Amino acid sequence: MHRNWLSLFLIALMGSAHAQDRPNVVVMLADNVGYGDIGAYGAGEIRGMPTPNIDQLASEGLRFTQFLVEPGCTPSRAALQTGRYSPRAGLGSIIVGGTPNTLQASEVTLGELFKSQGYATSYVGKWHLGASEQSWPTRQGYDQFRVGVIETTDGTLYRDSMQRTGLPEALIAASEPGIWESEANGNLKKIRPYTLDYRRQVEGDIATVAVDYIGQQAKAKEPFFLFVGWTNTHYPSLVSPEFVGKSRSGPYGDAIMELDHRTGQVLDAIKTAGIEDNTIVLWISDNGASPTEGPAESRGGFNGPFRGEVGDALEGSLRVPGMIKWPGKIAPRASNSMVSIHDFFPTLAKIIGADIPKDRPIDGVDQSDFFTGKQANSKRDSLITFIGDEIVAVRWRQFRIYPKQFVSSAGNPSMAGGAGYRAELAGYPSIFNIEQDPREEVNTTAVNGWVIAPYLKLIGEYLRSLEQYPNPKAVKLTEFNR
Structure with a gap:
């Protein structure tokens, strides 16, 4: 009997030690923040909108200078949650309210990875992966969904234009985005409309809930995974009263400064709870800024030296701020090795001891050895980019290759990003050397035609994967019956 009790005690002790070895993980995902919007990437005081908290995080961890995402909110979020190119989940385009694309129940998410290893899991803030029940965070591995923005912030602008159109209030109310909270059984309840007035409050509420969760879970036995989906700096740039006029760069700068402050609140909560040394913090943006899109008064985002913006597949749309901190495990430094948003799924799985699915392609690569x-260097030297299910760009080493070239629209002002055009050339792709020509102004196909061979090889490997694992049908808003 004595031996039995001793055995049970040793098992419990080993289990407790294992729990302490597994790090807590906090992911913070900013919305439409460009490469040139953060102090650690050359902005800050120079642009009249200092970001001391994010800058300090960057100095204490691994700061990526070649971190690549997908060209919009939904595609990047799908890639982050699943480790797969967004078309593999049918989410290669940005979800607009009323369209049918949604995260499928069959996908395996970060929430489910962490849950499989005994983590407490919580999602706070913007989701934007679909409104059907199968895609709710609480049906995708998260214990709870708080201050939930299921769609996107530009929906706060719809009420005014719908009223001016003379639509009935019932239709307007049904179309207006909401703020959602999960109940004990995982069902979601709409607790308020997401209005322009609440737009000013939402970021503070997201931070408050995240801070409270960290304080509570720091006392628990099991480790936790917290995902914080910020709404800044997506237009409209409306901030809490204490940040109005805070920057020298207008409303967009105010939104950057509020985002930095809210980030600091979460980081302070980790320190106050005494868990900083055993907590991984990942801070990234979902895509580039939108310098020409959205209301004029909300513009001001900057994608650094790179051309492009959210909605296209140019470097400025896809190359964004990103950093990861894990005290004692990840040495503080900056690296220009290529890392993509898809890589965090297999990397975090390796760190926490979770198995990744083997019944589907995983496009992310495990970067844990590089990070630590x-x-x-990184294990990645290429990335394919899609809009819908169409291949629109390939990045290989320092070259960016386009089957059709992205160009700004006609009109005054000329528009880029999702409002731009694509032009097919005379049978050849466009090739740009990003290191030599970050603005992508000189097509080098005539002198770098040899790059077409690795370009075709990468595309061929992807297309062969579809023979065994075909993509679901993409949602297309400009093509029908195809």
């Missing part, structure tokens, strides 16, 4: 310094 066991190898000098």
Whole structure:
């Protein structure tokens, strides 16, 4: 009997030690923040909108200078949650309210990865992966969904234009985005409309809930995974009263400064709870800024030296701020090795001991050895970019290759991003050397035609994967019966 009790005690002790070895993980995902919007990337005081909290996080962790995402909110979020190119989940385009694309129940998410390893899981803030029940965070591995923005912030602008159109109030109310909270059984309840007035309050509420969760879970036995989906700096740039006029760069700068402050609140909560040394913090943006899109008064985003903006597949749309901190495990430094948003799924799985699915393609690569310094460089040197299910760009080493070239629209002002055009050339792709020509102004196909071979190889490998694992049908708003 004594031996039995001793055995049980040793098992419990080993289990407790294992729980302590597994890090807590906090992911913070900013919305439409460009490469040139953060102090650590050359902005800050120079642009009249300092970001001391995010800058400090960057200095204490691994700061990526070649971090690549997908060209919009929904595609990047799908890639982050599943480790797969967004068309594999049928989410290669940005979800607009009323369209049918949604995250499928068959996908395996970060929430489910962490849940499989005994983590408490919580999602706070913007989701934007579909409104059907199968795609709710609480049906995708998260214990709770708080201050939930299921759609996107530009929906706060719809009421005014719908009223001016003379639509009935019932239709307007049904179309207006909401703020959602999960109940004990995982069902979601709409607790308020997401209005222009609440737009000013939502970021503070997201931070408050995140801070409270960290304080509570720091006392628990099991580790936790917290996903914070910020809404800044997506237009409209409306901020809490204490941040109005805070920057020298107008409403967009105010939104950047509020985002930095809210980030600091979460970081302070981790320190106050005494769990900083055993907590991984990942801070990234979902896509580039939108310098020419949205209301004029909300513009001001900057994608640094790169051309492009959210909605297209140019470098400025896809290359964004990103950093990861894990004290004692990830040495503070900056790296220009290529990392993509898809890579965090297999990397975090490796760190927490979770198995990744083997019944589907996983496009992310495990970067844990690179992050922790066991190898000098990233395992990635390429990335394919899609709009819908169409291949629209390939990045290979320092080259960006386009089957059709992205160009700004006609009109005054000329528009880029999702409002721009694509032009097919005379049978050849466009090739730009990003290191030599970050603005992508000189097509080098005539002198770098040899790059077409690796370009076709990468595309061929992807297309062959579809033979065994075909993509679901993409939602297309400009093509029908195809």
